[in-house]
Amino acid sequence: MAKRADVPEFGMLRGVTVVNASTVVAGPIAASLMAEMGADVIWIESTKSPDTNRGKGGMGAECDRKNMRNISLDIPSPEGREILKKLLTNADIFIESSKGGTYTKWGLTDEVLWSWNPKLVIAHFSGYGQSGDPDYVSRGCYDPVCQAFSGYMALQGFKDREPLAGREVPTDYLAGLSGLANILAALRYADKTGKGESFDIAQFEMAARFQNKLPMDYFNDRKTAAPLGAHNDITAAWGTYRCKDGNYVYLMFLGAGVMKRGLKYFGYEFGVDPFPTTQNFAKIGTEGGTILEAKVKELCNTHDAIEVENILCGMGVPCSRVMTYEMMETQPHYVARHTIKEWDAVDGRHLKGVALVPAVTNNPGQIWRGCPTIGMDNEDILSDLGYDKAEIAKLYESGVIRKV
Incomplete structure (x- = not known):
């Protein structure tokens, strides 16, 4: 378990507090990279069901949930809303991923969040966005579905075969990385002006944006792109x-x-x-x-x-x-650059994965803990907010918080 004081001071984002209520990949990778850069990332995990990335052996979570502190919280409950308010009052960034309009339905609009903290940077990740055609806004979305809707899948594979979904969840990572760029820009602006910002990060739009010239070739000249297969269709060799x-x-x-x-x-x-x-x-x-x-x-x-x-x-x-x-x-260049790194999971296992990249000269990141278990830091996070043992016990009894 870890209190705020237990989070080591390091990296380019030391002193920044991120509250991450997102799941799966897109939102969490933005939070994960900030955690690797030294931000204190408090991961709110639902009491109803664990993060999907914990499945299939759990390596997805071990990869993209390092350095986080975890509280399992029922956000829309009255007590959960109050805990969220206390967390966000002292946070710099809030990240969530849900179907469009979910937080509005819960009465947690951007305006409400800014009434708690005017400097707050808010990032809403979703498949189809917070506005637009209501039929799409309310839809769930995973990376392969986003690939299909964004035109990305139509470019993959071979012309004479069914379209293929590219691995490994590329549109999730595109959305996460582009979201992170906007989050950090807004953080700089908020530090200068005292005014927060909100982002409506629709994953399909991020996937469409990063297809180079191909969308413009069609929209302007009606040139249709097709899968290339294993070879370029214009250039030999x-x-x-x-x-x-x-x-x-x-x-x-x-x-x-x-x-x-x-x-x-x-x-x-x-x-x-x-x-x-x-x-x-x-x-x-x-x-x-x-x-x-x-x-x-x-x-x-x-x-x-x-x-x-x-x-x-x-x-x-x-x-x-x-x-x-x-x-x-074992490839020499990978070895020379220490691209594959080992670290310890919170249960003591030794893990190996891709190191913190890119290499940073003056304020490098570090891995100070592996992926936390569900509710691992409930008591420490809540005690930092002023809750005593009796109050925390009551929150467990009522199901507002959970530990696995």
């Missing part, structure tokens, strides 16, 4: 290739410098027919494209994946083996 040992590489012959260096290995010269300098790649269907594609396939068919990677990267051609977690664990 760009895609996934199977190598002699059965492993795969992904490579890209793109750019004047890359073409110049790479073609030389195969006995050709960039700028000499059939590889004109008028384009910095070899187009599929042209003589040059056909030649380059054949040469790359021959290279891959006669060499192991690591050999292909070393040959092409040695010439400055972007190429990587398609890495598995097994390969990553």
Whole structure:
């Protein structure tokens, strides 16, 4: 268990208090990254059901709930509302994720929250947003469903097969990261002006925003994007290739410098027919494209994946083996950068996962605890708010708080 005084002082967000009532991935990853940067993150978990990320072995929670303190609280109950009020009065940031309009239905509008704390930064995460078509606002949403609605899924997989959902929950993480950027900008503004901010973070909009030029290609020129499969549909020698040992590489012959260096290995010269300098790649269907594609396939068919990677990267051609977690664990660059890190779970297990990234020079983050259990810090959080043992016992008896 941990009181506020037990949270170590470290990182770029030391002194910042975040109350996180969100679940699954999108909202929690924003809170998680702030916890890794030194914020005191109080995770409110429902008394009715545990966070979905605790399922399937619990590694989702262990990954994205580090450094948090946990209280299991029935927020819409009168007593739960009062506890939330006390938490938010001294908080900088409040994050929640629910169907649009849930907190309004509970009488917890932004205006009510700001009456408690005018500087509060409020982030509402949901699949479809807090406003719009009522039929959509009230819908539940998970990442694959968001991928389908946002157009993201229509870009995945192969043209002649059913659309695929990309792993691992990319639109959740896009929403979380873009939400975090807005949260931190609002925090800076609130510190300067004393005025808080509220965000309506609709996950489908974040997924649509981060599709580069493809939406604009259609909205302006009616160009329809399609799944690419394993290879680019315009440029030769760009895609996934199977190598002699059965492993795969992904490579890209793109750019004047890359073409110049790479073609030389195969006995050709960039700028000499059939590889004109008028384009910095070899187009599929042209003589040059056909030649380059054949040469790359021959290279891959006669060499192991690591050999292909070393040959092409040695010439400055972007190429990587398609890495598995097994390969990553002992790969020299991963090891040199300490990208895989170990830490202790709250039950004493030793865990291994991706380290705190990016690397920070002056005020680095740290892992001071693993994912807390449900209600693990109930007593400490409530005692910090002024509740005594008898009052806390009564909250347990009435089901306002819970511990597992």
